[in-house]
Amino acid sequence: MEDVDIPKPLLNQLSEYWYGFWKLLPQLALALIVLGLVWAFSKAVQWFLDRFLRRARMRRSLIEVFQMIAGTGIWLIGSLIAMTIVFPSLTPAKALTALGLGSVAIGFAFKDVFENFLAGILILLREPFKLDDFVECAGNEGVVEEITIRDTHIRKTDGQLVVMPNAILFKQPVTVRTSQNLRRAEITVGVAYSVDVDAARDVIYDAVIRVDMVRDDVRDVQVFAKEFGASSIDFQVTWWTGSKPVDIRASRDKVVSSIKRALDEAGIEIPFPYRTLTLAGDTKEDLKELMGSRSG
Numbered sequence: 001m002e003d004v005d006i007p008k009p010l011l012n013q014l015s016e017y018w019y020g021f022w023k024l025l026p027q028l029a030l031a032l033i034v035l036g037l038v039w040a041f042s043k044a045v046q047w048f049l050d051r052f053l054r055r056a057r058m059r060r061s062l063i064e065v066f067q068m069i070a071g072t073g074i075w076l077i078g079s080l081i082a083m084t085i086v087f088p089s090l091t092p093a094k095a096l097t098a099l100g101l102g103s104v105a106i107g108f109a110f111k112d113v114f115e116n117f118l119a120g121i122l123i124l125l126r127e128p129f130k131l132d133d134f135v136e137c138a139g140n141e142g143v144v145e146e147i148t149i150r151d152t153h154i155r156k157t158d159g160q161l162v163v164m165p166n167a168i169l170f171k172q173p174v175t176v177r178t179s180q181n182l183r184r185a186e187i188t189v190g191v192a193y194s195v196d197v198d199a200a201r202d203v204i205y206d207a208v209i210r211v212d213m214v215r216d217d218v219r220d221v222q223v224f225a226k227e228f229g230a231s232s233i234d235f236q237v238t239w240w241t242g243s244k245p246v247d248i249r250a251s252r253d254k255v256v257s258s259i260k261r262a263l264d265e266a267g268i269e270i271p272f273p274y275r276t277l278t279l280a281g282d283t284k285e286d287l288k289e290l291m292g293s294r295s296g
Helices: 008-055 060-086 092-109 111-126 166-171 197-209 245-265 281-295
Strands: 134-137 140-147 151-156 161-165 182-191 222-228 233-242
Touching: 008 060, 060 111, 111 140, 111 151, 111 161, 111 166, 140 161, 151 166, 161 166, 182 197, 182 245, 197 222, 197 233, 197 245, 233 245
Parallel strands: none
Antiparallel strands: 134 140, 140 151, 151 161, 182 233, 222 233
């Protein structure tokens, strides 16, 4: 087997690399020690923030945000120190310039990711809604189960889970249905034209306040004659109950049952819709013949 001759220029280059490595080895070791100290310091700061903010009763998701920001800042400073140790000619200003140019390129590549990240931080800081709130946004309605830096988990009433990017929740209107303990519900009740309006109003009002889920102790029940319907005088009935969707549905069920029972007991008719048909002369004759042939 023949020996392979290595060109002299390449051999000289490899020798220079080897010599440069041994010459740089103490600086590399010192940089690794610095990075180890940075890691330990970052963990200590994050542990302190966790203990301190927990005692301040801050939400877990917001604690993680502060821990991440503190850890990122410490690692950034530590990395710059380690780079200047390994490469003495590299000043912090030059390193920050290179980091800034790289950040611009990364920002364009991960625009949506950073947008959701910043939106998540603002949502956690401002807290427009919180866990277990019932919200509606962009056609999705449900209970907030989890708020992370990037997205928010919303459990719909039919059991499906919607993972919604925070940028959508930040830029689009969000309806928080449980921002207060009470919410107003309403129905429309129609009575016959022959019924006394004031008497019907009193019967409906008494029926609503008898429902245990109606919070008439906090907000008044309102019964107003709304309009002349096609076959009835319509009343708009509003009351206040719990703000959760199940509270609205349950109270509406009980209010409808109570009003129907009270109107029946008072002898007040809830009329069916009816229509009056006007027929031309020839059509009347044709209809009479048709009815006569059927009766015959």
